[in-house]
Amino acid sequence: xxxxxxxxxxxxxxxxxxxxxxxxxxxxxxxxxxxxxxxxxxxxxxxxxxxxxxxxxxxxxxxxxxxxxxxxxxxxxxxxxxxxxxxxxxxxxxxxxxxxxxxxxxxxxxx
Amino acid sequence: xxxxxxxxxxxxxxxxxxxxxxxxxxxxxxxxxxxxxxxxxxxxxxxxxxxxxxxxxxxxxxxxxxxxxxxxxxxxxxxxxxxxxxxxxxxxxxxxxxxxxxxxxxxxxxxx
Numbered sequence: 716x717x718x719x720x721x722x723x724x725x726x727x728x729x730x731x732x733x734x735x736x737x738x739x740x741x742x743x744x745x746x747x748x749x750x751x752x753x754x755x756x757x758x759x760x761x762x763x764x765x766x767x768x769x770x771x772x773x774x775x776x777x778x779x780x781x782x783x784x785x786x787x788x789x790x791x792x793x794x795x796x797x798x799x800x801x802x803x804x805x806x807x808x809x810x811x812x813x814x815x816x817x818x819x820x821x822x823x824x825x826x
Numbered sequence: 827x828x829x830x831x832x833x834x835x836x837x838x839x840x841x842x843x844x845x846x847x848x849x850x851x852x853x854x855x856x857x858x859x860x861x862x863x864x865x866x867x868x869x870x871x872x873x874x875x876x877x878x879x880x881x882x883x884x885x886x887x888x889x890x891x892x893x894x895x896x897x898x899x900x901x902x903x904x905x906x907x908x909x910x911x912x913x914x915x916x917x918x919x920x921x922x923x924x925x926x927x928x929x930x931x932x933x934x935x936x937x938x
Contacts (some may be wrong), residue, residue, distance in 0.1 A: 721870070746927060758830075758917055758929040759869070804868055812929065813859060813882065816868030 717742045719817035721805055727823040728795055736790040736820045738805030743786050746808040750779050750790050753819070755803045762803075763790070793822045828852060830930035838936045839908055846904045847933045851920030851931040858901050859927065860893055862886065869917055875901060876901050908937045 718741045728734050738748070747766050753758040755812045763772045763779040765788070771780040776793040792799060806814040831850040841843050852856050855890075856877050861869035872891070874882045877898035887893075895901040905912055915934050919927040 746852040750927075751929075756915075756932075756934065758832075758931040759919075761928070764926055779928065804869075808925070813874055814869075816840060816870070818868045 717807060717809055717815045719738065719747075719805055719807055719815055721803075721817035721820050724818065725821040725823075727825060730793065730795060730797060730822075730824055730826050732795050733791070733793050734795055734822070736792070736803050736805075736822070737821075738765075738788040738790070740786045740788075740807050740815055743783050744809065746810045748779075748781055748788050748808070749806045749814070750777075750788075751804040751806060753804060755802075759804065762787075797824050797826045799824050806824060830918055830920050830928050832916075832930035832933050834854045834933060836936075838938065841895070841908060841910060841936050843908055844904065844906045845935065846902055847906055847916055847918075847935075849901045849903070849918030849920075849930060850896055851900070851918070855920035855922050855928070856898065857921045857923075858895055859921075860903050860917065860921040863915045863917055863932070865915075872903075872916075904908065905935075907937075910937050913937045 720739045722737045749764045750762045765781040778791040781788045802819040804819045806816045833848045848855045860872040860873045863869040875895040890906045893903045917932045919929045920925045
């Protein structure tokens, strides 16, 4: 059974810092990996999707990497801003089956 | 607004009552998913439709839960005889491929 773990569970940083969120998964046979953002009491917004054949994806200040063989992904956020404060969720797709999510990392960026 | 729409946004009910939630997916999406999320946890898969066919159900979906998607358009999720443990955010997502899911804002259920 696929399990997804995210470390740290919570993170607080001053504005302007670069930061890294970590995600690990137990079964390397994945179809793709996605990073989502969730604001309190809201739904999820997809940030980046990495196919299993890819190593990384970039969108603005966000960069996600994937090392499928070791079962790891990182989300790098450059020059963090207070508006980045949210919960970041990692999810893997085992194939033609539903996404499996981690518990998320709750990020607070302090002005 | 062409996003995924969920109603109601919030529902407070007493234990033992039945509740029904509705999800309107993005119109051209043939896949529809229901997830449940409790505080501090990631979303957990409940069930999945492709068009009107319910193709997969999680073991989390007890016999008190039923989901439908008539005509392959909107979907409803009904919980009968609600229990306090059913309190959670119920999230709906739709997609046109297995790859990218678009989520609604969710329905927050509180069972008193």
